[in-house]
Amino acid sequence: MSKGRRTMRASAAVAAAAVVALSACAAPEDVEGPGEAEGDGETFLQLATGSTGGTYYPLGGEIAQLWSSNIDGLQVDTFATGASVQNMRALEGETEDEEAGAIDQSELVMAINGVAMQAQESTGPFEEEPLASPDDILALGNIYPEVMQVVVKADSDIESIADLEGANVEIGPPGSGTEVAARQILEAYGLDPDEDINASDSTFGDAATALGDDQVDAAFGILSVPAAGIVEIGASNEVRLLPIDGEEAESLFELDPSYSSLTIPGGTYNGQDEDVDTLTQWAALYGTSGLDDDMAYDLVRVMYENAGDIGHDVGGQVQLETALDGLGTMELHPGAERYYQEQGVLD
Template sequence: MRALLCLLSLLLLGAVGPARAASELLIGSGSLTGVYYPAGGALCRLLARAPARLPCQVVATGGSADNLTALSRGDLSLALVQSDVQLTTTPPPALYRLFNLHQEALTLVTRQDSGIRSLADLSGKRLDIGNPGSGDNRTMRLLLQALGWPEETVDSLSHLNVSERAQALCDEQIDAYAYVVGHPSSAISEAAALCPIRFIPVEGDAVDRLLQSHSYYQRTQIPADLYSGVDDAIATIGMPAGLIAGPQIDEALAYRITQQVFSRLPQLRRLHPALSQLVRQQMIGEASGLPLHPGARRFFVEQGWLPPLPAATQPALISP
């Protein structure tokens, strides 16, 4: 009987132990109304499928900067982080990028009756630039600096949560707001449902200067016909969002996650509209943020998508 009980205990430990470990795979995303949250959920659904079978949980967070902090504390195992935040923050050395996901676009939203049609028209208007520490806030501060706005004026702008901006815009409490987001976005759909909106093009000499001095930004467009009343594609700037691994993701697990995603890329594209245009080479994106995780790099090299690093520059193997 004692032998039988011991055998049953071992079997239970074997069944519960891995499941418990797998359940601790937490993906930090962003606000519930942004694209990071459903994108993280799409990744979780994909990772839970065979053969990887890595159940995980998507966690709503304050965004890219908060995600880097939570990763460094060990509160998250993976997180979505904008490439500009990756490049301009000083994270602990144990954080690595697995791959890029969708493109994030700086989106300036205003009411159709606001009279705002260009960046120059924002002068003297009530502009919301997002929470301090967010990608929205950082990108807008750089843009307003390029436009020549005094620092004290920028500091006086409002900093609403994402969930508050649509109502504030349509209630005429603000005249415009900035949101760095993948499209389509439910938060912007909400604004379009509350009142007629338009997007402000992000272009001109100031934008040219910003792109020259900050190479991680790229020219992009917000596609037409994604939102009610917005019938034309809009020029703006953007950057990719990357999946970043915390210190507890060792080389074997990073390889397993990367293999699962890239071997099932068509399925991932179907899980959310913002992921529908994913392109393999852009996802690998060698120069778009934190260094590649050795586990992800090993998979890319095995597939012939990246050349092997010279022996002298091989990163140390990561273990938990």
């Protein structure tokens, strides 16, 4: 992805997640094991998504339904997790999550591209506990832009990230992409996340409720635009987004090439009258070399060719043209690579 500015045209209205998306989601204990079922030749795959209050969970359910409906002999089940960091570990084997409990190995995961790069490079949250085979992580393609949104009430005295010193701040669940990015951003503004703020680690759904109830002063969230949780707060309270720009943003670009700038137009949320510059990464789909090449080909083909059937607001942002933005050093799965070559988006 280039570091040029992207401007997202977003309506302030958020549609409810489709019922079919939720019906495709299941708790880990209800999910069939991966592989081929005995006697009927059907293939079962699991897709690790994110917290129930975020975008990954309902969106992942809809994408899984697309796959199950359009690829013969395939059933994809989804389940809630702690999101990006948790999901990268789930590619290698069973992992534990405070919200979801024990999570089996997953053949497919949704994760922020920056976290995937950290997993491959054994840096950040993977430095002390690296994956056993980080080079086996393979990208299948981008899903939608993940936008860092730091929200406060419109009448708050907090005008910038630097003003969060001493404040009560929701920085995202442990191991989530939101938490990883929030810590990087706070440090770029000279704040120690463990010393200079009173940090909480709720899911964004709970964080939004806490902000609306004045239990916290600000909440970080890597979310789609518009974000349902922020729209819900704005229904009863005017809100503002804090900018992430200038020298601090430039330092983050140098630190992590998966970042780029994005402008959220004024009017996206109730109370946010002016354009706000912030950072974006990409929510992307990942697997390993253990995923069959033909299956990987069909997964990306169906996801992009049927994106118009996705009811979630970000469905319109699932585009073949941006499938490889911000890929960095990540290698493509050979099956996905074949599809992109056929479509002319990869030489």
